[in-house]
Amino acid sequence: MERVPILKIGDVLLVSIQIDLQDQSVLSLQEDLADKIVKTGARGVIIDITAVEIVDSFIGRMFATIASMSRLMDAETVVVGMRPAVAITLVELGLSLGGVRTALDLEKGMRLLGAALPDTGAGRR
Amino acid sequence: MSGEDGGQGRIGELLRDHRESVLDRWVALVVAGLRGRLTEGELRGELTELYGLIERAAGGDGTASGELHAALADISRSRARQGFSPSETAISVFTLKQAVYEQIENAGDPATYTAFIAFSQSVDDLGLVTFETYAAAREQVIADQAEQLLELSTPVVKLWDGILGVPLVGTLDSARTQVVMEALLEMLVDTGSEYAVIDITGVPAVDTEVAQHLLKTVMAARLMGTECVISGIRPQIAQTIVTLGIEFGDIVTKATLADALAYALDHSGVAVDAKAGA
Numbered sequence: 001m002e003r004v005p006i007l008k009i010g011d012v013l014l015v016s017i018q019i020d021l022q023d024q025s026v027l028s029l030q031e032d033l034a035d036k037i038v039k040t041g042a043r044g045v046i047i048d049i050t051a052v053e054i055v056d057s058f059i060g061r062m063f064a065t066i067a068s069m070s071r072l073m074d075a076e077t078v079v080v081g082m083r084p085a086v087a088i089t090l091v092e093l094g095l096s097l098g099g100v101r102t103a104l105d106l107e108k109g110m111r112l113l114g115a116a117l118p119d120t121g122a123g124r125r
Numbered sequence: 126m127s128g129e130d131g132g133q134g135r136i137g138e139l140l141r142d143h144r145e146s147v148l149d150r151w152v153a154l155v156v157a158g159l160r161g162r163l164t165e166g167e168l169r170g171e172l173t174e175l176y177g178l179i180e181r182a183a184g185g186d187g188t189a190s191g192e193l194h195a196a197l198a199d200i201s202r203s204r205a206r207q208g209f210s211p212s213e214t215a216i217s218v219f220t221l222k223q224a225v226y227e228q229i230e231n232a233g234d235p236a237t238y239t240a241f242i243a244f245s246q247s248v249d250d251l252g253l254v255t256f257e258t259y260a261a262a263r264e265q266v267i268a269d270q271a272e273q274l275l276e277l278s279t280p281v282v283k284l285w286d287g288i289l290g291v292p293l294v295g296t297l298d299s300a301r302t303q304v305v306m307e308a309l310l311e312m313l314v315d316t317g318s319e320y321a322v323i324d325i326t327g328v329p330a331v332d333t334e335v336a337q338h339l340l341k342t343v344m345a346a347r348l349m350g351t352e353c354v355i356s357g358i359r360p361q362i363a364q365t366i367v368t369l370g371i372e373f374g375d376i377v378t379k380a381t382l383a384d385a386l387a388y389a390l391d392h393s394g395v396a397v398d399a400k401a402g403a
Contacts, residue, residue, distance in 0.1 A: 079350075082349045084310030084311055084345075084349070088307070090345075091341045091345045096344045101350075103350035104319065108317070
């Protein structure tokens, strides 16, 4: 089973999904991410799904789950780089991902977190 | 069964023996029915081919009837594209009955009449094939036009750096919403816009279904990280929306496109100032 790497940039954890997600790798990603948030004390999580072309309801729910999980540990989640087809699929599935913040690309996502977390933000120090 | 075959054979013979006169009469009848929309030369070409196939089919050639159906389908398709009316199309087939009947009458052999009934039935079948293809071709034309119309009427325009405008004109159904949604989302990716203004001034009526479609579009854009503003809500539309109890939730709505643009500009940090002295 492939694992999704979790990268740390400052106070932000970056999860870039480059593989076809299996249900099992989704579950281990959730566990790994929770561990990592606690270990690093990250204040933000960015999930980059630019490379994801196909989603199902399970993966759709993963975003919401990760977001609420991270919020419990005081980290904000931003999903970035969603493709049009993926967005349409999620809407048709009735998953509007309430509580998950979104941005068009990684850069805008970082900026969003920077604005939301006063003591992060590269330009602020 | 054998009687029918014999009858068909008799007609086959008749078609073969009096080829020239029946074909001439047929062409003349069709030309009269089409009132000069096709030249006699063109028609003669088409009908001669058909006649040959009908002759073979009446003679009991199995492969000929398949070819005959295909040839008829081709002809009715091209008639439908060229804008012929249904009866103008059907006349090409049904006049053959008259041509053959007149030939039988001239010959004056009463036994052939029985065979003619079976023949007449097979011509009717051919007529039905013609009709079905004609209708299918017309529907295809309509579907193509609808698709073109769909593409024509859903532009996504850039209003400002980072702000897109979607002026919707006409009734929103699910097919159009799909096209609008796809066009908008593609454009969002291409331009990296953080705001989109959906202007519904040109939408004649908003019911629960239209609202549902709008909401879906806004949700999809939001998933990609873009905030949507709905503008152009006219007084009557506002009343309908409230009467129907439609909830736009936390989606920002504005009365005019200008208001929506001002909102988007303000939120993306652009200040618009009147020039001093202007």
